[in-house]
Amino acid sequence: MAEELKLFRTWSSPYSLRVVHALKIKGLEYETIFEDLSSKSASLLQYNPVNKKVPVLVHNGKAICESLVILEYIDETWKQCPLLPRDPYEKAKARFWAKFGDEKLSSSIWNVLISQGKEQEEAIAAAVQNLKLIEEQLQEKKFFGGEKIGYLDIAFGWTANLISILEEIIDLKLVDEEKLPLLSAWMQNFSDDPVIKQCWPPRDKLVVKFQAMRESNLKTVLSQ
Amino acid sequence: MAATTSDEKLLGLWASPYTTRVQLALKLKSIEYEFIQENLQNKSELLLQTNPVHKKIPVFIHGDKPICESLIIIQYIDDTWTNGPSILPSDPYDRAMARFWAAYIDDKWFPLLKELGGAQGDEARASIVEKIFEGLVLLEEAFVKCSKGKALFGGDNVGYLDIALGCFLGWIKATEIMTGIKWLDETKIPGLVGWAERLCSDSSVKDVLPEAQKLVELYTMSAGLEKGVSN
Numbered sequence: 001m002a003e004e005l006k007l008f009r010t011w012s013s014p015y016s017l018r019v020v021h022a023l024k025i026k027g028l029e030y031e032t033i034f035e036d037l038s039s040k041s042a043s044l045l046q047y048n049p050v051n052k053k054v055p056v057l058v059h060n061g062k063a064i065c066e067s068l069v070i071l072e073y074i075d076e077t078w079k080q081c082p083l084l085p086r087d088p089y090e091k092a093k094a095r096f097w098a099k100f101g102d103e104k105l106s107s108s109i110w111n112v113l114i115s116q117g118k119e120q121e122e123a124i125a126a127a128v129q130n131l132k133l134i135e136e137q138l139q140e141k142k143f144f145g146g147e148k149i150g151y152l153d154i155a156f157g158w159t160a161n162l163i164s165i166l167e168e169i170i171d172l173k174l175v176d177e178e179k180l181p182l183l184s185a186w187m188q189n190f191s192d193d194p195v196i197k198q199c200w201p202p203r204d205k206l207v208v209k210f211q212a213m214r215e216s217n218l219k220t221v222l223s224q
Numbered sequence: 225m226a227a228t229t230s231d232e233k234l235l236g237l238w239a240s241p242y243t244t245r246v247q248l249a250l251k252l253k254s255i256e257y258e259f260i261q262e263n264l265q266n267k268s269e270l271l272l273q274t275n276p277v278h279k280k281i282p283v284f285i286h287g288d289k290p291i292c293e294s295l296i297i298i299q300y301i302d303d304t305w306t307n308g309p310s311i312l313p314s315d316p317y318d319r320a321m322a323r324f325w326a327a328y329i330d331d332k333w334f335p336l337l338k339e340l341g342g343a344q345g346d347e348a349r350a351s352i353v354e355k356i357f358e359g360l361v362l363l364e365e366a367f368v369k370c371s372k373g374k375a376l377f378g379g380d381n382v383g384y385l386d387i388a389l390g391c392f393l394g395w396i397k398a399t400e401i402m403t404g405i406k407w408l409d410e411t412k413i414p415g416l417v418g419w420a421e422r423l424c425s426d427s428s429v430k431d432v433l434p435e436a437q438k439l440v441e442l443y444t445m446s447a448g449l450e451k452g453v454s455n
Binding site for chain 2: 050051059062064065066069070072073076077088089091092095096099100104133
């Protein structure tokens, strides 16, 4: 049966990028529909009526939403190049850290972007502490998944891309090679992977986007 | 460290719906375990060691392996004890639906119930009440889709979503008593009302769900119950 795969995404959404990475690693053909979130398409609203967000993967007409749910769906449906570990405990740990990444880590990184001065110093300290916890999960492996990119690498992938952009905008180093050597190496290895490399959104556009986010959030704080 | 009597331990709170989730999963798989009631005002060494990142309950300890976060624990139990009934559906799309709705319940819907507790003023309360009902209507649709005409979210048997939502039934009923609002209204969500009745009388569930009246007493006694209770 011919598989029909569609991915609703935006050019910059790191959550959408996770799905792109998984589909490419599995060698799957799919159609991309780029959304403009200020003017959502009827299809997106039909496929994701609850959250009205990207990414949405549509497989033979059935919609799957929420990037981590989509990753597990892809892994369970197409068995080549497994993403999640086989062992139940390793799987549980991968899921735990992916959730940590999406909750504690990402909000601490966001706080660094939208703050300045003393507040930013505190935000950086908190973010670095979270990054250290992530680094501990790497141990001496090349990737979180071991020798190959796996679920947790894809889940953390946004850090490999966006942290350096944040660093450029605030002109401060967050992932210092000396303080976070393993994480630093991982970011390089992940970014250099040929499958991942071809998917990064245009860097200059991302810098502009995040710079604008920083400015509008700082302005809001100052006017309060 | 004290001598262990059981290979399976659960650190939790009897009143926490997230602890209830794990207890339901363990009961379904007929797993014997030691329950360790935590005191969140004075967290045990064991809790701090096994969940250093969040310092929250529930934590399920299997041998020397601690697993945290209730939904992750349930999946671990399902992956590890494979000779009992399956908790997650077998079809990948059905599994994705179950995971999606469980995430919706935790990230979007249950926080509204907690918000209601802290709401100031009639307008604020009314707005949250409306959102809770809207959420229940969505969950009603989810029930219709997932149950496919059968008794429970999991079909004939208690499944992942039955646990993910069912764990809140004690608190939903307790909130009905305390606010006078009928959440389980058969004119609005008939499917879910029928589901709740069937689930509460299921032999695997009925002795595990905390009683609504006991939760009301607890709530009125201690205002800071939610402090330290994890997902």
